[in-house]
Amino acid sequence: xxxxxxxxxxxxxxxxxxxxxxxxxxxxxxxxxxxxxxxxxxxxxxxxxxxxxxxxxxxxxxxxxxxxxxxxxxxxxxxxxxxxxxxxxxxxxxxxxxxxxxxxxxxxxxxxxxxxxxxxxxxxxxxxxxxxxxxxxxxxxxxxxxxxxxxxxxxxxxxxxxxxxxxxxxxxxxxxxxxxxxxxxxxxxxxxxxxxxx
Amino acid sequence: xxxxxxxxxxxxxxxxxxxxxxxxxxxxxxxxxxxxxxxxxxxxxxxxxxxxxxxxxxxxxxxxxxxxxxxxxxxxxxxxxxxxxxxxxxxxxxxxxxxxxxxxxxxxxxxxxxxxxxxxxxxxxxxxxxxxxxxxxxxxxxxxxxxxxxxxxxxxxxxxxxxxxxxxxxxxxxxxxxxxxxxxxxxxxxxxxxxxxx
DNA sequence: ATAATGAATTTAACAGTGTTAATAATATGA
DNA sequence: TCATATTATTAACACTGTTAAATTCATTAT
Numbered sequence: 001x002x003x004x005x006x007x008x009x010x011x012x013x014x015x016x017x018x019x020x021x022x023x024x025x026x027x028x029x030x031x032x033x034x035x036x037x038x039x040x041x042x043x044x045x046x047x048x049x050x051x052x053x054x055x056x057x058x059x060x061x062x063x064x065x066x067x068x069x070x071x072x073x074x075x076x077x078x079x080x081x082x083x084x085x086x087x088x089x090x091x092x093x094x095x096x097x098x099x100x101x102x103x104x105x106x107x108x109x110x111x112x113x114x115x116x117x118x119x120x121x122x123x124x125x126x127x128x129x130x131x132x133x134x135x136x137x138x139x140x141x142x143x144x145x146x147x148x149x150x151x152x153x154x155x156x157x158x159x160x161x162x163x164x165x166x167x168x169x170x171x172x173x174x175x176x177x178x179x180x181x182x183x184x185x186x187x188x189x190x191x192x193x194x195x196x197x198x
Numbered sequence: 199x200x201x202x203x204x205x206x207x208x209x210x211x212x213x214x215x216x217x218x219x220x221x222x223x224x225x226x227x228x229x230x231x232x233x234x235x236x237x238x239x240x241x242x243x244x245x246x247x248x249x250x251x252x253x254x255x256x257x258x259x260x261x262x263x264x265x266x267x268x269x270x271x272x273x274x275x276x277x278x279x280x281x282x283x284x285x286x287x288x289x290x291x292x293x294x295x296x297x298x299x300x301x302x303x304x305x306x307x308x309x310x311x312x313x314x315x316x317x318x319x320x321x322x323x324x325x326x327x328x329x330x331x332x333x334x335x336x337x338x339x340x341x342x343x344x345x346x347x348x349x350x351x352x353x354x355x356x357x358x359x360x361x362x363x364x365x366x367x368x369x370x371x372x373x374x375x376x377x378x379x380x381x382x383x384x385x386x387x388x389x390x391x392x393x394x395x396x
Numbered sequence: 397a398t399a400a401t402g403a404a405t406t407t408a409a410c411a412g413t414g415t416t417a418a419t420a421a422t423a424t425g426a
Numbered sequence: 427t428c429a430t431a432t433t434a435t436t437a438a439c440a441c442t443g444t445t446a447a448a449t450t451c452a453t454t455a456t
Binding site: 032033034044045048053054 | 444
Binding site for chain 2: 432433434435436
C-alpha cells in the first residue's frame with residue numbers, strides 16, 4: 001500500500017522539521033524528544049513509531065542539513081575561474097558555512113549518532129563528499145602548473161585537515177580569534193601552499 | 199584553619215581519582231555523579247560539598263590529564279637534535295598521545311565544561327601551552343635554515359591545525375584510516391612543509 | 397448504520413540523569 | 427558531658443530516553 005508509505009514519510013517530515021527548528025534555536029544539547037513531539041503537534045511517544053530512537057531522527061536532520069551545505073558549497077563553483085582562486089573560495093565557504101551552522105558541525109563531526117540507517121547513508125554517500133570539491137580544484141591547480149602532480153595528495157590532506165582543525169577550535173571556542181581572523185588565515189595558508197616553488 | 203584546607207583537598211582528590219578511573223574505563227558519556235560517589239566511597243551528594251557541579255569536577259580531571267600530557271610531550275625533547283626531526287617527533291607524539299587518550303581530547307576540545315574555576319585555569323595556563331613546543335621547534339627550523347623567518351607563523355598554524363583536524367577525524371571515527379596511517383601522513387606532511395625550497 | 401478488527405496515538409511507567417533541601421551523623425570546643 | 431558546628435546522607439524534584447499498556451481513531455464487513 002503506497003499510501004501508507006506516503007503518510008509515513010509525511011509524519012517523519014513533521015518530526016524532522018520540528019527537530020531542525022529546535023536545533024537551530026537551542027542547539028543539540030537542549031533538544032529532547034518531548035520538545036520535538038510538542039512542536040510537531042504529537043505526543044513524544046509517537047516519534048518511536050517512525051524512528052528507532054532519537055539518534056535516527058537526528059541522522060535524518062543531518063542528512064537534510066548536508067544537502068543544504070552541499071548546495072551552498074557548489075554555488076561557489078565558477079567555470080573558467082583560476083583554480084587557485086576557486087580553491088580559496090571553496091575553502092572560505094566551507095569554513096564559513098560550518099561557522100554559521102555550528103549544529104551541522106556538531107552532528108557531523110562531534111556527536112556519535114551510531115550506525116546511520118541505510119536510507120540516510122545513501123543520501124549522504126550520493127552527494128559527492130563535501131571535501132571532494134576541494135580535492136578536485138587542487139588537482140586543477142596541478143594541471144594549471146601551480147603545483148606538481150605528486151604534491152596534490154599531500155596538499156589536499158593538509159588543507160582539508162587544517163580547515164577542520166580550525167573549525168574545531170573556533171566552534172568550541174578554544175580559540176579566542178574571531179571567525180574573520182581565521183578566515184584570513186585560511187586564505188593565506190592556501191596562497192602559501194599553492195604557488196610555483198622557485 | 200589549615201587542616202580544613204588539607205582535608206578538603208584530600209576529599210577532592212578522592213572524587214577526582216574516582217572520576218578519572220571511570221573516565222578511563224567507560225568514557226565521558228557514561229560517567230555519572232552517582233558512579234563517582236560510589237567509587238569514592240561516599241554518597242553522590244557529598245560531591246557537591248567540594249565541587250560546584252559535575253563540570254567543575256571534570257575540569258579538575260582535565261587539569262590532571264593535561265599535566266601528564268605535557269610531561270609525555272616534553273619527554274620527546276632531545277637537546278642537539280636536528281630541529282626538523284625534533285618537530286616531527288613532537289607532532290607524532292602529540293597526535294599519538296591524544297589517540298591513546300581520547301577522553302583527554304574529549305574534555306579539552308569537545309566537551310563544554312563552562313567557565314573553569316580560577317585554580318584550574320592557572321594550572322592550565324602555567325603549563326606552556328601544549329602547542330607552544332611545536333612553535334618553538336618550528337622557529338628553530340628557521341634558525342637552522344630549513345625555512346624562512348617569515349614562514350614560521352603560517353607553518354606553525356598549518357601544522358597545528360592539521361594535526362587537530364586529523365585527530366578530530368580519527369577519534370570521532372569519521373576517518374576509516376588506522377592511527378598508523380594517519381601518523382605516517384603527519385610525518386610526510388611535516389617533511390613536505392619543512393624543507394629548503396629550491 | 398452498526399459492529400468488529402487493525403492501526404495509530406497517547407498515557408503511564410521505568411530507569412536513569414544532575415542538583416538541592418532537609419535530615420542524620422560526626423567531630424569540635426567549652 | 428553537653429551544645430554547637432561541620433560534614434554526610436537520604437529524599438525529593440525536574441529532567442532525560444525509551445517501552446508497554448491503554449485508548450482513540452479509521453477502515454472494513456455484516
